[in-house]
Amino acid sequence: MRLKNSYLYQLKGNFKPITIFYSILISLTVVTSIPALIQGDSFFQMSGWDFAILIFMFVMGCASFNEDFPMHLQNSVSRKTYFSAKILSVFCVSAIMTALYTAFTLAVHFIFQFLIKNAGVVEISSMFEQLYFHGEGIFSFSMYFWTALLIFAAAVFVNMLGMFISGVFYRTGKLMRILLAAGFPLLVIMILPLIDYTFFGGTLYAEIFKFIGNVFGIFEQEPWKALVSFSVLTVVTTVAAWLVIRKAPMKNK
């Protein structure tokens, strides 16, 4: 009963942001599609919406913890029930986001290809399509299937990652939070590349990118490898998030 109510609470908390996200997406698409409606020979391609979904899911993962966790403590819900419900809601919201995105891209293709005669071409392509399916046709079933699967798997992962980061920030002191927030990006973007360039002639990062390319199947165009990698990352992040949250106390400030 408490699991169900916690799940519903967390799920409903996502509805308003999802509505806002898709309202923006649809509005922008409508505005940018106007030239295609006027000029039959125009071609307009939109990309990066799947990346926007992942950013949205990450931010939701970060933001939800700070409000949801105290609310659950107030309503006598244990951390394990809260966390179990969180996992369920993450899967559900990721599925909703993926389904809406897929339906939206299909609808746009359908409208501009078949419904409106003499219209230009409006295409929505995803980051995953560009990585794994740049040789496929527009209406390839396998492309839509794998793109949806990858968006879903990545959305689950980034949401749990957001929750983990939020949990770490919740449990650490102010100084540590500043160190993590400023230190980590500084390390990855500036210090490590500098060390790599100075001492390894750039081979360190080249190897890292090569490794990422391999485990995500980018070089061989094998999306299943990315699916497995996202799944493994999700398991690791979920376990890490639970280790952080299982003993998280209520904060007085």
Added chain:
Amino acid sequence: MSIEIKGLTKQYGEMTALDNVSLEFEKNKIYGLLGRNGAGKSTLLNIITNRIFKTSGEVLVDGMNSQENDKAISQIYLMSEKTLYPNDMKVKDIFKWSQKFYPDFDEKRAYELAKLFELDTNKKVKQLSTGFTSIFKLIVALCVNTPYVFLDEPVLGLDANNRELFYKLLIEKYSEEPFTVVISTHLIEEISSIIEQAIIIDGGKILVNSSREELLQSGYSVSGKSADVDSYISGKEIIGEDTLGGLKTAYVMGKPRADMPESLEVTALDLQKLFVKLTNTKEVK
């Protein structure tokens, strides 16, 4: 059926917030958990309700360990000084979710009480004043219908009228259907007439755990002309004195003498005076 606390200790680094505390909250009784600021009252309530973790000891709610146990902690509602509800949530939505999480929550009664306290249920938590924030939390506490209700500094920011209304509603509800209420506060005078059992906590240790009657019978106050009072209290354990012009009131521990001078008037002890005496030992020494 009760809440049993056995050898509970909570340490924050070197600081001991609770030191081997053992006590029991019985069913259908009103407790006053009294202590100075930082005495350990909120820490105790937060551990019982699984909000923070103990260092050692055990908390049993109706025989069930309360740590990470949904069944045990759902028997308790803690209205805490800190607001844990989301700032952007409307009061009416808090009522709705309270009903979901606590199936016995009386939503209809909550709206009745909101009307009585003139609380706008369409307002968000962040739009409420300190007083109204306390009011909405008190309304939830009065309607939640769990066997145990803990109120941590319940009247924070409330004006005199609303404080009186709250105490009246609490007594009414308790009379209709008794439940266990633990009122944690340092405002002793206000709750001294309500509580049945007083638990005084100081420095993380339980100093007193006895019925209000027993506690009040442990001493008395004697009033009269200063010279007469001074003569009478000589050699007795005094916990406080008030002087106004030539008149004096002294608060004395123990039983009044049988041969009390006629010029002196004896009345019952003031709980607050007793509390100050018990928790001020360091200064007295």
